[in-house]
Amino acid sequence: MAALDAELAVLAGEQDPVWEGAERVLSESELVPTASAAQHGPVDHNGRRAYRVDALSPSAPSTGELSGSGIGGGAVDGHVRREDGHPLPGAVLTLIDQNGRQVARASSAADGGYAIDAPERGGHVLIVSAVGHQPTAVNVQVGQRTQRIDLTLVGSGELSGVVRIAGNGSPLSNATVTLTDMRGEVVGAAVTGVDGTYLCHGVVSGVYTVVAAAEHMRPSAITVTVPDSGVLRHDIELTAMAVLAGSAQADGGRAVPDVLVTVLDAAGEVTATARTDENGRYVVTDLVEGQYTVVARGYPPVTGQVTVTGGEAAHDVRLGYGLGDR
Template sequence: MTHDLVLSGTAGLGGSVHDRSGAPVAEATVVVTDPRGEVVAAAVTGSDGDYAMPGLFPGPFTVTASALGYLPAAVPAEFGGAANPRCDLLLTPAATIVGTIRHDRTDRPVPDARITLLTDDGVTIAAATTDEDGTYALTDLTPGAYLMRVAGYPPVSTRITLNGNGSPVLDLQLGHSD
């Protein structure tokens, strides 16, 4: 009995990872997953933001990039067997809010105050509790407009807009009104 087999060739994948300003993102992890979600290849970008993955089989995939200080990005991709496709990814900087919560009368730090970042619909985006020195950090935030609420002594709320540029410092005073 004779069986004919058709073997498809392998292709490599290459590309680059940049931020919104066009600067390369070094040490970004790029992962290729198949339709079942299984990882089929991974690479880390160089100082120029470029990566290369040889030996991928043809088919549909998802290419994901992530890096410290950035929100992850994913794009669908279809690889053929003949050419080495290129897949460039663009990462958005993740926003961070840091600050100190202090009592309004004594200016002393408030430990264990609960900070909550909310959408206009009341959905919690991030939460933190202040340290012994009254400091807090909310990290890996998507740019947007939010309501920040601090619970304790009595609660305080303020509006904040994150545009992905820099990390705002938001210090608040807690205390009772006279």
Template sequence: MRRPLVHLDLPAPVDAEHPAPEQVSAPDWAEQIDGKQIEDEQAGDEQARADHVAARSREAAIARLSEPLAPVDRRTIGGHIRRDDQHPVPAAMLTLISQRGQQVSRTTADGSGSYTLEPPAPGSYVLIVSADGHQPTAVNVTVRNDGAHQLDVTLSGSSEVSGVVRTTTHEPVPDATVSVTDLHGDVAGTAVTAADGTYTCHGMPAGTYTLVAVAARMRPTATTLTVPDSGRLRFDITLAPMAVLSGTVRADGRTVRDARVTVLNLSGDTVGTARTDEYGRYTVTGLPAGEYTVAVRGYSMVTDQVTITGGADHNLRLGFDEYAQVQ
């Protein structure tokens, strides 16, 4: 009868020279360090992912900004504000109102008179334009669904220069022409005096101008004046009479052609000259009223005294000069 086999776990033989290493368990503080390291690594991964997402968002935003903008339909009313002489009206005020009188847009023209308004919707509006020294105006305007509407507006000046044109003896001068020019030489206003010498030039904004008055048989006058911001200026004008001296030059009963007539004032200065025509007639214009000396050369010198008060006809008689005839 066999005996049953029995398995016994025997300890391994011990090598005296090379003992087996002793199994040592890790302390608790080591497990804590390993856990903290794992948490830090996880946190670092999350921050990296967040930074990556932020970077991608910035790149996408920059890409969107670099894309061309889609065109936007705009309803605009634009143009220029000018005076009657086509000069710009800077700083003009523009107000756009609806048909019910409600303000829907407002702007100010720039230094060149240019402006732009943006109505809120298509339809019919009224544009009101005003500026200092000018008469306000209102214009109907219809706005389409989109696009720009060009509308130039002309403003008339509300300023005026008025006065009376008289002679040096305080007599009124009718039918005198009064012109006002700006600093560029452009005519800003003109008027013709009435029977009582009064005149009025309309449509000039505040500024500096040159006023010129001209009348028949009167010496022209030019004056610099300034129209105030109030827009009204009274300026009276005095014109000095301009005499015309005319006559005939004769010698021995015959008229003398191509004789030189010289007019001198009391100081001996020459103020006018003329030559006789084929009939011996001469005319000297542009002489203020006063006393003069008339000298004629063609034969022997002859002088005579003449007094001019407005117009004069003075005949002269020359003596025969044999030397002049020979020459």
């Protein structure tokens, strides 16, 4: 009697098609959908009428939903790079759902590439972090198709130091410090304060060229290696450009004011010009070391050679006329 009641319940759709004893669950072949089946349909089971649910029916779970993968989830891929465009290997990528739970995790390869699978579709947050870099997070909408997201991480390190004048050690303000990578691209710059200090943010480990320049100073360039920590202190000394100074005198040793003095480099190009003051003195600044020709206007003009080395050189000119001849 109980078996008959169970069979009647199955036919009425009130309980699952399960039979006790010799009876069984509907066979796997009966449950597999066919290309033509898209709705509920009657089937015969040992001469009895029963119903099966086709997998294409909205009431049937998809294969992806059953397995937790496939069309039930999605994927995100792309590349992680440094701010200078270089690939960033070893970056850790964590995918969390809207409740803040971790659902997937991956790391970037040697070329910065990554691929991360999400078990479910919908909104997620992708967190990316790497040693020596500032972490970042982006919203990700996981769908049926793989979503490509390229990410750039900014360095969390810094290069700092003090720029001083060589010789006396005085801090040098308004000096420009420029940081270039091995490709020659500028990745950072700073201007020194009144205390000569500079600070370049966003630096990552690697080899750089540091160039410091200031008015009336010889520029300085040096290669530095920033450690994995991303933090390096490097002080810089700049040497003042050479100064050429002298006087213009007439016969008898008297000073001659307002004389035009022209300085030519080794190639004969005009490097600088100056005029003597009321005391017959002239000064030419910002010369690099080398051989120069000094021409003083006179009758005839006076020409002399001078070698500039170190910080200062002197060269007097004697004009071939008296003051009364001017």
